[in-house]
Amino acid sequence: MVYMYFVDHNPPHFHAIYAEHEALVRIDDGSIIRGELPKTAARLVEQWRVLHAAELEETWELAREPAALGSIEPLQ
Numbered sequence: 507m508v509y510m511y512f513v514d515h516n517p518p519h520f521h522a523i524y525a526e527h528e529a530l531v532r533i534d535d536g537s538i539i540r541g542e543l544p545k546t547a548a549r550l551v552e553q554w555r556v557l558h559a560a561e562l563e564e565t566w567e568l569a570r571e572p573a574a575l576g577s578i579e580p581l582q
Contacts, residue, residue, distance in 0.1 A: 508551070510562075510569055518566040522551045531555065533562045 509521040518533040522543060529541035529548070536552050543551060555562065 508554075510565055512569050513571075514569065518563065520555075520562060520566075522547070524551075533559065533566060 507523045509523070511521070517539070519530045519539055520533065522529050522531050524543050524547040527541065527543050527547065529543045529551075530539040531537070531551060532539060533555070536555050538548075542548075
């Protein structure tokens with residue numbers, strides 16, 4: 507699982523969770539800021555990060571200002 511939290515601290519990163527392991531992964535270079543992942547999970551997270559780097563950067567910017575996220579129409 508991968509999470510990104512509203513108004514989280516810099517540098518831009520996401521939280522990658524695999525079983526009982528959690529790592530904070532930098533969006534720009536994939537380095538682990540804190541925590542650890544098993545080798546296979548870390549390799550898969552890195553492949554995913556490279557494929558989605560632009561989307562991750564955009565989402566990070568939107569999450570910095572929660573008001574920037576659009577609303578979803580309610581059920582009518």
